[in-house]
Amino acid sequence: MSRREPLITKPDSPEKEPAAPKRPRQGPARMGHGPMAQNVAEKAINFGPSLRRLMGMLRPERMLFAVVVAMGTVAVVASVVGPKILGKATDVIFNGVIGRQLPAGMTKEQVIEMLRAGGQGQLADMLGGLNVVPGQGIDFSLLGRWLLLALGLYVASALLGFLQNFLLNRAVQRTVYRMRDEVRAKLDRLPLRYFDAQPRGELLSRITNDMDNVSQTLQQTLGQLLNSVLTLIGVTIMMFTVSPLLAWLTLAIVPLAGVVSVIIGKRAQKQFVGMWAATGELNGEVEEAYSGHALVKVFGRQREVSQVFDQTNQKLFNSAFRAQFISGIIMPVNSLIGNLNYVVIAVVGGLQVANGRMPLGNVQAFIQYSRMFTQPITQIASMANLLQSGVASAERVFEVLDAVEMSPEADGQLPEVIEGHVEFRDVDFSYTPERPLIAGLDMEAEPGQTIAIVGPTGAGKTTLVNLLERFYEIDGGQILLDGVDIASVPRATLRSKLGMVLQETWLFGGTIRENIAYGKPGATRDEVIAAATAAHVDAFVHQLPDGYETLINEEGTNVSAGEKQLITIARAFIADPEVLILDEATSSVDTRTEVLVQQAMARLRSGRTSFVIAHRLSTIRDADLILVMAEGAIVEQGSHDELIKARGAYYDLYQSQFAAALNGE
């Protein structure tokens, strides 16, 4: 039914917005530098192109990025050279230790000679590779110089690292800001058709949840990715300069950590998908059970609901446990691989030192390098998932950005003073090409006349509103306002002459004064009060604690439905439009308030051309022209008497709707 009638389903629904399609998200990782943000289980459809496009969004920041990359490189170089310098310092200490044990006054060569003669060939070999002066202890001035150099490098690395992070954060945040802005600006250019064609929750979720996810992904991946890659390169180079043999060994062992991360990560991912599916299912069940709480009880369904919940809860437990366990294996296994490498280096390096082919400091430095090498590999592997979900979200945002926009604005003009003469000339319109709704409609409203639009529930009465306001463009013919085709003027120009009061009382989260002033930018306080008085708002406003400054909260619970309607009428009053579109309420409003609503609407109508989606017999009977709608099309038009005489659709409607209600009153 909603497919057939896309526009009529909203106004009379008392429920809130349909919930956004459940896309499980983890709450805590909002700003998410925690380990949990990686768990959104989604896949991009076109990963490559979407990723490129996302990266393209960063283009305006490319100068900054160049600086960041340059700084990052220097910072990484500084931190990567550090262990080598510390290795040199270790050598100085080691040489001192060995040198002290040797007899003073001899040269190194003499000592080696002596050792070989004494049968200690191995020790002699080691000594050959060392820079020792027999009898002399640690050379502290040399040690001090090396350590000062290391200190300088570390300070530089820390400062540059800070600057790099700082600038990168700016670049990313500005990009996210621009992207949000772009998406919002796009909303202004999208036709109403786009908004009506999908659940609002869906669109909302793209602009909020998905945008957040993109923002987090950029924040978390870019910096780490850059650092990881730079470190990886730097460390590899350093390892080879220190010892090609150990470097090859490390290259053979450590990438295993990456492989393991990916393999286990994939399995964990599968469980995470199951976990999110179960979470979504469970959330749905909880939402239903709580929203329909009373019904669950009165219809005696508590036991069934409980059973279903327990099953899903158990299912969630199973997949969550597996997901956490499997992903929990990654770290120990990686550290095992790291330790394996550590042992291999310690053993092979130790043998090398013992054989005099390598100074001890190099082994020391190498152990640090192998540690520095493991971390970025694991990080890059774990970022794969995060990037997946971020790109999937970016893709959903891009879909909004790529949606077809409204036709460009025309540059025609409306006359300075509008009388309010509205004419439909041979208008054709349909929501979908397969289902033509309005064909060749002619209709004319003289200035000041009231046009009542009537028809059974779901007859498509809002269609005319859509066409008059140019929310939708007609397929053929013309709609003229004071003789000017409304399609030939900018939409904003047209709309500034029209006023609208819908049953769907949309108010925003501001004060009552702000909500009334919404009808006219820069309205003075007196104007607001005048409009409020005319719409019977003034009377109840004074009963509220903060008067006109009372905040309308999101649920609007501090003002009743009827009062909200009065505020929307005041808003239309202050706008003082030439042509009015009104929607009479059917929803249950306190009868006394309803009288006020009716009076206010009547007052608002006087002197303006008004199109009224009418439910009240009196409104309809007194209208200058009645348009009878059925199944989205206008089936009859004329005055009350004419249509009664014609004994057509209006007559039937009149009989069924009102005759019964009027009997006996």
Place this chain on the structure above:
Amino acid sequence: MLTKLINRYIRPYGSLLAGVLVFQLIATAASLSLPSLNARIIDNGVAKGDTDYILRNGAIMLSVSLVQAVSQIIAVYFGAKAAMSFGRDVRGAVFERTLSFSTRELNQFGAPSLITRTTNDVQQVQMLVMMTCTMMISAPITMVGGVFMALREDLVLSWLILVAVVLLGSVIGVLVWRMTPLFQLNQVKIDTINRVVREQITGIRVIRAFTREPLERKRFDQANGDIMRLAFTIGTLFAVLFPFVMFVMNMGSVGVMWFGGMRIDAGDMQIGQLTAFLQYLMQILISVMMSTMMLMMAPRAAVCANRIMEVLNTSSSVAPPTAPVTELPEHGTVRFEDVEFAYPGADAPVLSGVNFELRPGQTTAVVGSTGSGKSTLVNLIPRLFDVTAGRVLVDGVDVREIDPDLLWSRIGLVPQRPYLFSGTVKSNMAYGDPDASDEQIWQALQIAQASDFVTEMDGELDAAIAQGGANVSGGQRQRLSIARAVVKQPEIYVFDDAFSALDVATDARLRAALASHTQDAAVLIVAQRVSTIRQADQIVVLEHGRIVGVGGHDELLADCETYREIVESQRSIEEAAA
């Protein structure tokens, strides 16, 4: 609250936790012994050129690493099992408790808040437990063990550890302390921008009609800019964090090399010990960093735990009967006897001194303006609330003594906000009667004036219904909700303002069809429209929680001032527009 909640629900998994502790201890001990083994390789193997010693100890190191990895995996297994079981049990407990609530408690918390408490809040606490099991437990062990091992290598250098730990701990502590409120603020800002976007999407027609796009753009820019600026601040703090951590660690190394070098030169220390000391320092600093960062999670989880405990500590104001009555002497009667209902702490009762009776085959209408207590009155029948004085009898027995299932089986409720469950038209009708045949369902749909549009839906009875009934219009939802009650064929029908979204004609047809179907049932209708209520056998007029008139339409028109006003106001609506 946090510890209380965790204590209460983790208890059954004590043995798992003990396992976590044991295996984490083993893993930590293993990882702490590695540097010491390495030191021995250097001092006794490398420095003496003893290759056999190097190989032998290398093999030991490898097996120690293996032990470490295996015990860590086992600890993760136990930890994940304990944490997820804990989460499941708390979730189950919150859900069961909420189901047991009466409408009063439900309204007190609000359904959306309860949903968050059951899902998101539990998840947060569960995550904390998980993190504690896998990381938090090992951090203090590593810290204590690391200090012990480091002191064993060299006592004199230990002041370096103290300096590094204090420096790192305090700076990270300050950063975390500064960041925590910023994260909360960030959440607020995100909520704000989401609210603005939601308003702009839901109000798109109004915004465009009033050409207020520029204003909305400004509102959004404001919110967007706020988020960016806050992200700048948070980002700056983060930018300090990691370089600083690295800096402290590296400074530690340099310090150990220098001061350690002196001690080695004096012959107080061996070079391998220096290396080992260095590695212990790193392990200690990493565990300090981890535990400080973990502290960020605790306050957030504590808030969630409080919210969960609030639910668990609330009990339903509608207690089940101790000796439930399972046989009812009458059929299709409801009697209100001196009924009073007041919210705790409220100045005035919502209802007081209410006396009237519903009889089988009779229709009773309740009218009154908003806030006169109509909905409360209706909710007393199925015990969604309990009276605070007086009593409500259904089929001759006080509702508080009737077996709840029996009570509910007698009542067909159509609530003010028609709610449909996700599934199909048929599954929704099965709520009324799980065994209803298609024929019975169609009959009910016909009575509810819903058969026409159901026929047009894809799949008819099997047509999908979205959660809450979001994919059908308000009027359709109302009619399906009525049909659901009709399928049940109850003895007592309760329509709480259930015809409001229907046009007058549909309303009239529906009531006519209903009347022929509910011949022996008692019918209670709450309504606004005079046309809906005027044919009722009995009209009850409520004002400020008291009955100000009972009788037929003409009778009340003659002697009830309030009723006359209501009828007048409806007529004047017709006239007002004229």
